Amino acid sequence: MNGISKIDWDLAYSNVLHVSNSAEYPPLWQEKSLCFREKASQEDWLEADIIYGSRRRNQYDLFYPQSINNLQKEGVKGLVVYVHGGYWMKLDKSCSSYLAAGALAHGFAVAVISYTLCPDVRIGDIVIEAANAIKHAASKVNGPIYLVGHSAGGQIVSRMNTQTSPLDANIMQRIKHTVSISGLSDLRPLMNTEMNEVLRLNDEQAYAESPALLEPVNGAKLTAWVGGDELPEFIRQSALHANIWSGFACEVNFVEEAGRHHLNIIDGLSDPAHILTKTLLEIA
Numbered sequence: 070m071n072g073i074s075k076i077d078w079d080l081a082y083s084n085v086l087h088v089s090n091s092a093e094y095p096p097l098w099q100e101k102s103l104c105f106r107e108k109a110s111q112e113d114w115l116e117a118d119i120i121y122g123s124r125r126r127n128q129y130d131l132f133y134p135q136s137i138n139n140l141q142k143e144g145v146k147g148l149v150v151y152v153h154g155g156y157w158m159k160l161d162k163s164c165s166s167y168l169a170a171g172a173l174a175h176g177f178a179v180a181v182i183s184y185t186l187c188p189d190v191r192i193g194d195i196v197i198e199a200a201n202a203i204k205h206a207a208s209k210v211n212g213p214i215y216l217v218g219h220s221a222g223g224q225i226v227s228r229m230n231t232q233t234s235p236l237d238a239n240i241m242q243r244i245k246h247t248v249s250i251s252g253l254s255d256l257r258p259l260m261n262t263e264m265n266e267v268l269r270l271n272d273e274q275a276y277a278e279s280p281a282l283l284e285p286v287n288g289a290k291l292t293a294w295v296g297g298d299e300l301p302e303f304i305r306q307s308a309l310h311a312n313i314w315s316g317f318a319c320e321v322n323f324v325e326e327a328g329r330h331h332l333n334i335i336d337g338l339s340d341p342a343h344i345l346t347k348t349l350l351e352i353a
Contacts, residue, residue, distance in 0.1 A: 078261035081302045094332045095164060098326070101339075102166035104129065109166075119204035122184075122198060124190075127168040129182040129202050130162055131209065132169045146176040147245075148214035149349070151205050151338070152308050154220025155193055157187045158267050168338040171346030177215070180206035184225075188267045192224075192256070199225045200235035213245040217349050219335050220303075222250020227280035227310065230289040230319075241286060248292045248349045251303050251331055254310035255282035258302070281310045289319040292348055296329030303331060324348070 075342050085091045088251070107134055109115035109245040133147060147171040153165045169179035175232035207214060216318040218226035227249045229236050236244075256275040259265055276282055291314055304325065311323035322330040326334065326345070337345030347353070 076261075078258055079263055081300060082259065082264075084300065087300050088310075088330050088332050091152065091332060095160070098164040098167070102163055105167040105170065106163075114197055114276065116209075119205070119209075121202045124185045124198070126161065126183045127198060127202070128162070129180045129206060130166060130215055131206060132166075132173055132179045132181070134173050134176050134178065134306060144176070145178045145210055145212065147178070147214065148206055148210040149177045149179045149215045150182075150206060150219065150226070151179060151181045152199055152216070152218035152222035152225045153181075154188075154218070154222045154282045156264060156268070157192055157221045158264065159186065165335075168335060170339045171337070171341045172215070172350060175346070175350055175352065177350065178210045180210075182206075188269060191269055192273060193274055196225055196228045196278060197235045200229060203229065203236065204240055207240055207243065212243075214240070214243045215245060215349055216247040217250065217252045217338065218248075219294035220331070221253060223249030224254065224256070224278070224280060227252055227254065227291065228278065228283075230285050230291060231280060231283040231311065232286060233277070234286065244289075246290045246292070246343075246349060246351055248294055249280075249307070250282070250294045250345075251299060252293060252297065252307060253303075254293075254306050255279045275320060281313050285314050285317050285319045287318040289314075290321075291319065292322045292324060294324045294326065294334070294348070295323050296331060296334040297327040298330040299334070300331065316349065322348075 114133045118128045162181045184198045216226040256279045260270045293307040293311040314321045337343035
């Protein structure tokens with residue numbers, strides 16, 4: 070007799086259990102990012118802790134290419150904004166500074182943002198905060214904008230390209246490419262997890278904040294990037310996002326990078342020659 074298999078949703082979304090040495094990653098990110106920020110500060114190509122809102126975590130770090138002396142904006146090719154993951158509950162910009170290295174080497178300024186975490190706010194509030202950070206950084210750096218986010222950050226940056234985006238039209242017109250790395254595009258399954266006690270998702274918010282369930286703006290360009298060694302749910306979520314948005318007037322790509330899991334998939338951004346960095350910046 071055939072039946073519907075019961076899914077352990079907590080296990081399906083537990084990257085901590087899936088990656089054998091998962092506990093080693095956050096301290097490593099912190100260490101690499103601290104060294105990166107110290108060098109940037111000493112050499113004067115970092116504006117640190119820029120305030121973009123009224124809440125304590127409403128800050129971002131803005132890195133300029135090392136070839137740009139004394140934080141001069143002339144010669145910068147554009148702006149990259151990176152949004153960290155952590156299931157909207159963990160981490161901040163201090164874990165992600167080193168990921169700016171790839172885009173910086175190609176002449177782009179990079180904003181690495183923090184945002185208020187759940188349960189102090191809900192996911193829809195975080196999306197609005199991130200939009201405010203993007204607006205603020207865009208006021209300081211001219212040129213095209215490239216958005217990239219990991220996991221929960223992938224959901225956040227993808228929301229900026231939807232018909233219900235909190236960004237204004239002038240900023241949206243500057244967005245040339247968005248890369249959602251291991252992004253969560255459909256939030257409904259997360260309502261079945263224990264973490265929803267913190268996220269407080271309900272049907273209304275899950276639909277309102279799920280990029281795959283929303284219509285993209287015309288002309289948007291999205292790459293859904295995921296690791297081949299990730300949990301099946303993350304691969305499914307990225308493929309789902311790409312599949313649905315392919316039915317609209319936008320350019321969509323799906324990339325499954327072999328040999329990468331959820332916690333090392335982002336490292337390509339720190340390498341100017343890595344295909345992830347080149348894809349984000351549309352460099353051949």
